Amino acid sequence: MIKVTNLSYIYQQGMPFEETALSDISFEIPDGDFVAIIGHTGSGKSTLIQHLNALIKPTKGKIEINGVDITAPDVDLRAVRRDVGLVFQYPEHQLFEETVYKDIAFGPKNMGLSDDEIRQRVLDAMHFVGLSEDLLEKSPFELSGGQKRRVAIAGVLSMRPKVLILDEPTAGLDPKGRDEILNQLVTLHKENENMTIIFVSHSMEDVAMLANNVLVMNKGKLAMKGSVADVFERSAELREMGLDVPQITELTHRLIAAGVDIRPDIYTVKFASEIFAELLKEAENV
Amino acid sequence: MFKDITIGQYIEGNSFIHKMDARVKILLSLIYIVILFLISTPVAYALVFLLTAFLVWLSKLPVKYIIKGLKPMLYILIFTSILNLFMTGGGDVLWTCPFLPSLKITEQGLKTAILMVLRLSLLVVVTSLLTLTTSPLMLTDGIEKLLKPFEIIKVPAHEIAMMMTIAIRFIPTLSEETEKIIKAQTARGADFESGNILKRAKAMIPLLVPLFISAFRRADDLAVAMDSRCYHGGKNRTRMKQMKMTWRDGVAAIVLVLASVLLLAI
Numbered sequence: 001m002i003k004v005t006n007l008s009y010i011y012q013q014g015m016p017f018e019e020t021a022l023s024d025i026s027f028e029i030p031d032g033d034f035v036a037i038i039g040h041t042g043s044g045k046s047t048l049i050q051h052l053n054a055l056i057k058p059t060k061g062k063i064e065i066n067g068v069d070i071t072a073p074d075v076d077l078r079a080v081r082r083d084v085g086l087v088f089q090y091p092e093h094q095l096f097e098e099t100v101y102k103d104i105a106f107g108p109k110n111m112g113l114s115d116d117e118i119r120q121r122v123l124d125a126m127h128f129v130g131l132s133e134d135l136l137e138k139s140p141f142e143l144s145g146g147q148k149r150r151v152a153i154a155g156v157l158s159m160r161p162k163v164l165i166l167d168e169p170t171a172g173l174d175p176k177g178r179d180e181i182l183n184q185l186v187t188l189h190k191e192n193e194n195m196t197i198i199f200v201s202h203s204m205e206d207v208a209m210l211a212n213n214v215l216v217m218n219k220g221k222l223a224m225k226g227s228v229a230d231v232f233e234r235s236a237e238l239r240e241m242g243l244d245v246p247q248i249t250e251l252t253h254r255l256i257a258a259g260v261d262i263r264p265d266i267y268t269v270k271f272a273s274e275i276f277a278e279l280l281k282e283a284e285n286v
Numbered sequence: 287m288f289k290d291i292t293i294g295q296y297i298e299g300n301s302f303i304h305k306m307d308a309r310v311k312i313l314l315s316l317i318y319i320v321i322l323f324l325i326s327t328p329v330a331y332a333l334v335f336l337l338t339a340f341l342v343w344l345s346k347l348p349v350k351y352i353i354k355g356l357k358p359m360l361y362i363l364i365f366t367s368i369l370n371l372f373m374t375g376g377g378d379v380l381w382t383c384p385f386l387p388s389l390k391i392t393e394q395g396l397k398t399a400i401l402m403v404l405r406l407s408l409l410v411v412v413t414s415l416l417t418l419t420t421s422p423l424m425l426t427d428g429i430e431k432l433l434k435p436f437e438i439i440k441v442p443a444h445e446i447a448m449m450m451t452i453a454i455r456f457i458p459t460l461s462e463e464t465e466k467i468i469k470a471q472t473a474r475g476a477d478f479e480s481g482n483i484l485k486r487a488k489a490m491i492p493l494l495v496p497l498f499i500s501a502f503r504r505a506d507d508l509a510v511a512m513d514s515r516c517y518h519g520g521k522n523r524t525r526m527k528q529m530k531m532t533w534r535d536g537v538a539a540i541v542l543v544l545a546s547v548l549l550l551a552i
Contacts, residue, residue: 055469078475086473094470096495106492110475141499155474 002029002052002163002196007061009047021047025061025222027215031162034189035198036207036228039217040242045200046089048217049165052198053084065163082111085161089168091152095140100131100151103140107159118158125154128191129184146177150184157188164188166199170206185210204246208232208267216241229265248272296421301346302534303419308428310535314542315416321546322405322412328397330549331404337545338408345419355414356407363403370399422454427529444519452508460501467496 009022022044029035039045050056051063054070054077063070070080088094097103104125108118126133129150135143140151149169156164169185170178186209189197201207207214207228214231216224218241224231231238235245235253245253245267252266252275262279266272298304303311322334342352377393417425430447437443468478471492478489 050469053473055473081473081475086470088466088470088473091470093500094467094492094496096492106471106476107474110477159474 001031001064001066003062003064004028004051005062005064007048007051007058007063009044009051009056010059013059021220022051022058023220027222027225029196029198029213031196032194033196034210034212035196035215036211036213037198037200037215037217038202038204038207038243039223043217043241044220045217046167049086049167049198049200052163052165053086054080055086078111082159083161084163084165085156085159087153087156087164087166087169089171090149091156092140092145092148095148095152095155098139099137100126100140100143101136103151104154104158107155111159121158121160122154125158128157128188129154130180144177146173146180149173149177149181153181162194163196163198166197168200168202170201170203182206182210204232204244204249208246208249216243228267232267233264295418297347297351297418298421299346299419301344301419303341303345303415305532305534306419306538307529307531307535308420308424309431309529310531310539311416311420312425312428312432314538315412317542317546318412319409321549322408325549326401327552328401330552331401333545333549333552334408335404338411341415342411345415347415347418351418352411352414355418356410359406359410363406366406367399367403370402371395374398423451424529426450426454427525431529444523456501456504459504460497463500464493464497467493 005026007022007025008020011019011021025048037045037048047056051058052065054063054075058071061071065080065084068075068080095103097106101122104122105118108121113121122136123133126136131147131150131154135147135151140148143151153166153169166185169181173181185197185199189195199210211228214224214226214228215222216231216238223241224234224237232245232249235249238245244250248269249267252262252272253264255262256264260279262275266275325331325334342349371391372389372395374395375392376395377397379390379392380396381391383389420428426447429450430443433441433443433446472478476489476492478486478493480486481489
């Protein structure tokens with residue numbers, strides 16, 4: 001479980017450029033949850049997730065991961081980073097090895113595992129992200145954009161983290177590459193029930209498709225937290241923060257405003273089509 | 287990691303020196319440096335020291351910044367002064383090493399060592415005064431204008447200036463990028479801080495390879511962006527901001543020339 005209590009972070013404290021990036025954030029994420037973090041650019045999403053694997057130390061507040069206080073001065077940072085895998089934005093920009101295999105093996109190697117164990121983990125990670133094994137000995141720089149990104153994600157998965165955090169995993173990909181990554185995240189979550197996945201996204205459709213719960217950041221503060229349905233119901237507030245709701249939610253909210261009697265918590269097209277089918281049936285029967 | 291780099295650091299201001307024309311500032315700095323290497327008497331050095339102090343005061347920059355610029359020079363200063371102290375002969379012998387009679391400090395050696403330290407420090411102070419009071423853009427513009435006459439002998443003045451502008455402009459971008467890659471690799475268990483020199487050099491590979499690739503990618507993008515806006519080098523290009531010389535530049539030039547003549551005379 002991830003427990004964040006009264007977390008605040010101030011950039012360059014005491015300097016003339018001092019800026020509050022995060023202020024007084026508290027939330028809990030249970031094991032195995034699938035959480036989306038949404039927010040306007042500069043709302044503090046990236047700063048927040050970098051706190052979760054101790055790349056940034058908070059100015060104030062506490063972060064506990066599975067009972068371990070990772071803000072304590074004597075904490076084993078390597079263990080924290082092994083447990084909490086962080087995939088940065090455009091992670092393919094961090095590839096550096098000669099072969100795909102070596103790049104994915106970089107994390108496990110730093111953990112000091114045996115060669116057999118490393119090999120097993122690399123193959124597992126490649127399987128998770130849907131890369132075929134004949135890419136193993138290729139240079140990562142020969143691959144397509146979507147493939148590169150999957151290699152980079154595999155490089156974090158090979159450390160077998162208990163919590164996987166991804167910062168905008170689909171940014172800059174074409175629709176096909178995007179769908180592949182998203183589907184793999186769904187599969188990954190299904191196959192590893194205890195793995196917590198947290199991802200930052202600007203696409204409300206992606207959030208609706210993947211997440212169970214949502215954290216909404218606004219100007220360094222945690223503006224909302226709750227289930228996807230609860231958050232998307234407050235579409236007016238989201239819009240005020242420069243955010244949006246999925247198009248299908250927008251549609252149903254407009255229908256409600258026009259006097260149609262349907263529930264307000266629809267956020268996937270699949271669910272909407274079921275509701276609309278019922279509506280049509282009722283209309284025919286009248 | 288790169289926060290201590292002071293190259294291209296510019297502090298905005300409204301002082302006499304800030305308002306001077308970049309071309310004049312560059313030229314006068316050059317003259318100053320030449321003078322610094324021509325003079326040799328202690329009296330002349332004392333005068334140059336006073337002149338420099340006056341310039342610093344005139345620039346209204348915090349003295350702290352000027353001294354900070356000297357810090358990276360510390361080892362070079364110590365090294366040269368020790369070398370000069372022991373290796374220069376002439377004059378009375380002031381001190382002889384009891385164990386190694388050939389190692390001694392002479393009057394001439396002491397004098398050279400002190401003057402050398404003073405010379406190097408003043409050199410750094412004046413050059414950093416130039417960069418601290420002139421924005422990088424003005425500086426490269428100034429260099430371009432000054433190199434213009436050399437185009438007759440095929441010196442690509444505009445290209446040199448453009449390259450400098452681009453290099454300076456990308457220092458913060460690349461240092462940001464470096465920080466990001468360090469974080470990403472740290473998240474994968476990379477360790478940049480411990481181990482011996484060989485191990486640490488090896489640990490830099492996961493940082494340097496992505497950094498180079500991204501630098502090349504940015505260079506490529508920039509080239510395309512410049513091309514698509516029809517950039518084609520210096521010919522017939524006009525400036526949005528024309529450089530103008532004012533009475534300040536005249537006063538400064540006269541003062542420095544008079545000072546030079548005086549310094550060379552004594």
